[in-house]
Amino acid sequence: MAGNSFGNLFKLSTFGESHGPAIGGIIEGCPAGISLNMEAIQAEMDRRKPGQSAIVTQRKEPDTVEFYSGIFEGKTTGTPIGFVIHNTNQKSRDYSHIKDSYRPSHADYVYDQKYGFRDYRGGGRSSARETASRVVGGAIAKQLLEGISINAFVSQVGTLKLEKDFNELDLTKTESNPVRCPDPDTAARMEDYIKSVRKEGDTIGGVISCVIRNTPVGLGEPVFDKLHAQLGKAMLSINAVKGFEYGSGFKGVSMKGSEHNDLFNSDGSTKTNHSGGVQGGISNGMDIYFNVAFKPVATIIQAYETIDKEGNAVQAQGKGRHDPCVVPRAVPIVEAMAALVLADFVLLNRISKL
């Protein structure tokens, strides 16, 4: 209700601020009897954690998940899975530069307005640190979704765009470079570009594409909880996301119906896939694919003008260890959110027929 939960049947609730003692969450509705691969869960955490490469923030946090419930003898018990990730990197440092003034394009101002005051240490609840809990939920959802593959990758950084269709890419190469772009040449150029942006103390946006394969037919709950509507909400709920499109997306606008319609093969598959694996809000078994647009990170390591609580103009200076481009670390988050959406619909689909 108050925005801290995602999902209906397979449901993740998260808590925690960036500079409190811990973040964490509860996963409800995970069916009993899943033999959990704990290493796989931690591996997802490691893909998201700070400090993993030269083009991401140099903060160091191990992001070790502690599970407190819902797992017994290696298997899910059907009861809620409570977990905690201790914040180990909250320095008792000076927050006065953000305590009394509002950082542009951050949530500082609106939190103060909405709640009357805010935890001003770092981003508090609005920090992307919260997404670590989403990765835990997504990692468990992925294990429920055995057989379905979810592969996100960076397809654009600034104006540098991977022009290939996803079918031409070898998605197993995504993890072979720090940018998480499966095309090595493009990845190298993106990496250089991100480094040059960082040198300026600036930041840059990007696009993550995601491909989901081997989805059963029938996922999605029309009319409001269409599969792509829930995917869209999931993606738009990630920090810094400004847009979502699936299948033909914004390009589909310029097509005629006679081109856009996906004709059937005899097995129910389609000859083309402008639909992006979803028709009428329900998966049709074809590859689901979508793009997610991320704006440039708001924290820049430059001087800027802003206001304090009383509206006085003040000078401020960005500092700290921040990502020059968010998309490399956001790849596992996109996958996690997609997994949460699918897990929920897989369970909901168990009740669609007598």
Added chain:
Amino acid sequence: MAGNSFGNLFKLSTFGESHGPAIGGIIEGCPAGISLNMEAIQAEMDRRKPGQSAIVTQRKEPDTVEFYSGIFEGKTTGTPIGFVIHNTNQKSRDYSHIKDSYRPSHADYVYDQKYGFRDYRGGGRSSARETASRVVGGAIAKQLLEGISINAFVSQVGTLKLEKDFNELDLTKTESNPVRCPDPDTAARMEDYIKSVRKEGDTIGGVISCVIRNTPVGLGEPVFDKLHAQLGKAMLSINAVKGFEYGSGFKGVSMKGSEHNDLFNSDGSTKTNHSGGVQGGISNGMDIYFNVAFKPVATIIQAYETIDKEGNAVQAQGKGRHDPCVVPRAVPIVEAMAALVLADFVLLNRISKL
């Protein structure tokens, strides 16, 4: 849960198939004491109804709303508002062409797979007829939102694009032409284009832009129910939508943080508005603006190949009275869904502080 409701506190649930006796819904959570303007509600219905101009479907349905509860002596009572719109145009015609075969890029196939069988008369539940109920809900939400303006308009049809910034447009002109594009020249060209597409028996996509003004600061419930995430879901739940972007959107990807950040004025407003009126998922009082991409309507008046239930290839022929381009009639639907999102957050915001 099963996808037929939208909203948490201000909540619309809808029922109904395109060719059953009636569609309708329940609006829950509407506060008591709103003096309803019933003409304004019907006027919204009339903006969406078929047959209103030469460039939309020529079906005739009055779409008269009957209210059964929740309103007394002209005011909302705080109890659920039940309403019904009778389907007056369901001809007892021959559905055999769609009963036994699947229309490409429609929901026929996936409904059969998900539910085991389907109401094959027209689109059934997947028909955009259902959106009439959304317009009822949105029309009442608008009355709760007195003072906030929500203006949607057509900004692209096929490759014909309205290149002006929304601040340069006179949005009061949107209703002055059947396309619902506030720029008369562009509107005229769009109208001609839609007519030419219809002559081919084909269809074309489009984009609807929407601007929301005078929103209070504080709407949106992080971290999952961010204002733009809920708007995105709302828009993506509308038939034929393929993409959503707000503020700088997909273009923001190519910007640097130093350009993209919106610097503050002393009153908390910002000098630029790349954020699109939303920061950290919460409205900041600036104009909210977003774009919604619609694919071309799947029903074309041409011969096509498809399969029957057994997977045999069959020849079929599109027929009936359909929209060549969905965006003119979708403008009030976009507004309705936006109003539902805002109404919900306005109520939720009443409980954010002690």
Added chain:
Amino acid sequence: MAGNSFGNLFKLSTFGESHGPAIGGIIEGCPAGISLNMEAIQAEMDRRKPGQSAIVTQRKEPDTVEFYSGIFEGKTTGTPIGFVIHNTNQKSRDYSHIKDSYRPSHADYVYDQKYGFRDYRGGGRSSARETASRVVGGAIAKQLLEGISINAFVSQVGTLKLEKDFNELDLTKTESNPVRCPDPDTAARMEDYIKSVRKEGDTIGGVISCVIRNTPVGLGEPVFDKLHAQLGKAMLSINAVKGFEYGSGFKGVSMKGSEHNDLFNSDGSTKTNHSGGVQGGISNGMDIYFNVAFKPVATIIQAYETIDKEGNAVQAQGKGRHDPCVVPRAVPIVEAMAALVLADFVLLNRISKL
């Protein structure tokens, strides 16, 4: 959220006031493929309707249900089932006696306080007329629950108590008398008693007992949505209910653990059933049984003192056609609510295991 829906997966939402044009509702989450027996649904309505015998209100309303969606060719389609029951008996009579004053132990006063004003024609939303929609939902739930039997009956009227254990009763006799007490002798005494109370213009309370047989093991969702907690809420939500107990109930308080514990047979059934078919909030396959206490109807056909909106003392006189004792007509409502609870848990149980 606002209290007009019941259930999570199998969910009934209702709307409607006693003297508006219609009441009705939406049933969401009913799986596709149930061949509905429409006569059975109307038969349940007839058990609840006014005017069916000499000991209930003499109002005449046919309570015919019109289904508008979710059913095609006699089967549920998996889409929401919208239905309406037109109010045919709202006389354009004089409501001035209740418009300006508050009937004692009715909801008039609290509705005015909570919502600022109220639909003063009859009970409005607080009228038991709303339960007709529950009976529709319950009648469909019963058809999903094929094989499970739900039998409610009157076990007490005033101080007249049916002292037999439910296992000694022939529950097929419940419908053989207007009181709905399966013991003919007790039923006859209850009937006479109710008639004598009516003659005084007074009313009397009663108890309904309910027995549910052939429930699968596993229904109920601990820790908050225990089977008996949901049953309790369901029953307490019925107009005039003051108490709920299941299994050993209030009498179990005086027992020792050594007496109360239900020892197992080798097949998992138990030798005694003080648990009432529920252990740890989950059905164990034994008979579920519970009691529901109803207070005397508040409308008495006598003169009484009360206050008007300004707090002035006024004299008033009860009139109209009302039930002298609510329990005979409440028997199908108790069954309907029990069916709604079970249907929801049957669906939820589909997702408890991998």
Added chain:
Amino acid sequence: MAGNSFGNLFKLSTFGESHGPAIGGIIEGCPAGISLNMEAIQAEMDRRKPGQSAIVTQRKEPDTVEFYSGIFEGKTTGTPIGFVIHNTNQKSRDYSHIKDSYRPSHADYVYDQKYGFRDYRGGGRSSARETASRVVGGAIAKQLLEGISINAFVSQVGTLKLEKDFNELDLTKTESNPVRCPDPDTAARMEDYIKSVRKEGDTIGGVISCVIRNTPVGLGEPVFDKLHAQLGKAMLSINAVKGFEYGSGFKGVSMKGSEHNDLFNSDGSTKTNHSGGVQGGISNGMDIYFNVAFKPVATIIQAYETIDKEGNAVQAQGKGRHDPCVVPRAVPIVEAMAALVLADFVLLNRISKL
């Protein structure tokens, strides 16, 4: 959804098994700006904790709550409050006696049936240890409800019944004795009786009564979420509860309408209060009072017969440190659940009117 959350706006979700590393939960929807009294929270925990007196279980657990989020500089921030209580008393002991056999009237059997297997160490999720998290939630809810008093007390143990009306009692004396009965004489007799039952290795049931004063008019959301229906569900969700009644309760059955109706005073209060402070599901400002029946604890320190997983008859022996009577420690749990219900309705009531 899966039963681990309570409340709509003010919402508690809990996780944790009795013998895992920790239990805990998340409180969502708590408004920002409450200055929390942390000692008061721990004091509530201490009222529930084991080992506090001679008539409760002699296990020792400090039940210290650690808050991880949602509180900053002593005040609630409006973001979710995550908390954890470490289990410090889980001995690595031998569970073989319960691993392979089912304890009568426990949840062992039904958990195995529902989930396929279970955490067999102690009661796992079905243990009353989970209620410690409810007390945390309730303690914070109480601070939101400043001005409203919630007082539960033991009114019956076995057949020993406190016969006084709650208005004759001095409820400040409840904490003056280990039984938590505000009448010293009755308390002493109850204490002796519990001790004698314990000597037999047996257990006994009891009743907790609860009185809520100074509630505003208007709490409760008809028709399904009536105030007393939600209170009933809350109470029935507590371990070992078998019944709930409010106001006149089961005794009201035998009253006539003319006696039972509560006549108004000129200020809207009523001369009698058979309604128990709730009319039509909405608080009317009078004292809310209700009774909750608890069965005898199932764990007895005696030999008993039961079955193993294969259905073979086995002999077993109850052991460990258990409560001979659950009601003294359940008093703060009843208050906590009542506080959760009220906090939710207080917030919901903020949106009932324009």
